[in-house]
């Protein structure tokens with residue numbers, strides 16, 4: 001389901017957009033608000049250089065610092081599972097290209113996104129400014145500790161895989177809040193899980209197998 005072979009890149013931009021949205025729907029992204037956000041935010045702004053022409057294919061693609069921009073259908077399914085409400089304050093761990101944060105900015109009141117690579121945070125911030133996405137704040141930090149200054153959050157999304165949900169992130173989730181994240185060994189099969197904070201504790205739901213780059217400790221040199 002990840003080869004993108006049914007996502008030809010030829011044609012006008014309107015045709016390309018229609019094919020992009022059709023493929024998202026056929027892969028289970030059915031929430032109207034999520035589809036609208038993904039229609040508004042052009043993935044082409046988040047993929048630079050050699051791979052730019054493949055921005056509309058349903059594939060993960062390389063971005064600087066040896067990282068990847070996630071596959072659009074996975075971005076859509078994670079966003080859908082997060083069930084973001086218009087008043088929500090959302091934390092994303094793993095800014096990468098900024099694409100996921102940009103989609104969240106269409107659905108939430110405020111988005112904080114953090115990455116351990118300064119360069120990715122800088123470039124994503126430039127893209128957010130160029131697109132006038134004023135409700136996103138991008139910060140360089142080790143997201144496995146969350147963002148204590150801005151906690152608690154209504155929603156948390158992690159776009160790098162940890163072995164287990166990091167304790168500080170669970171602690172920074174509001175009551176009734178939802179966190180979506182991949183868990184598992186970094187180079188083997190991971191599961192996308194949805195954690196809901198209830199008065200009685202945490203509810204865990206396994207959504208689907210996925211493959212993400214690992215959550216790495218500490219701030220990177222670049």
Ligand code: SAH
Pocket residue numbers: 067068069070093094095096097098099100101114115116117120141142143144159160213214215216217218
């Ligand atoms: N959401 C991104 C894709 C993220 S790729 C997008 O839409 O393009 C995963 C990102 O997680 C990488 O950029 C990596 O640098 C970052 N990352 C890994 N470990 C981290 C940590 N401990 N804290 C913050 N970011 C981390």
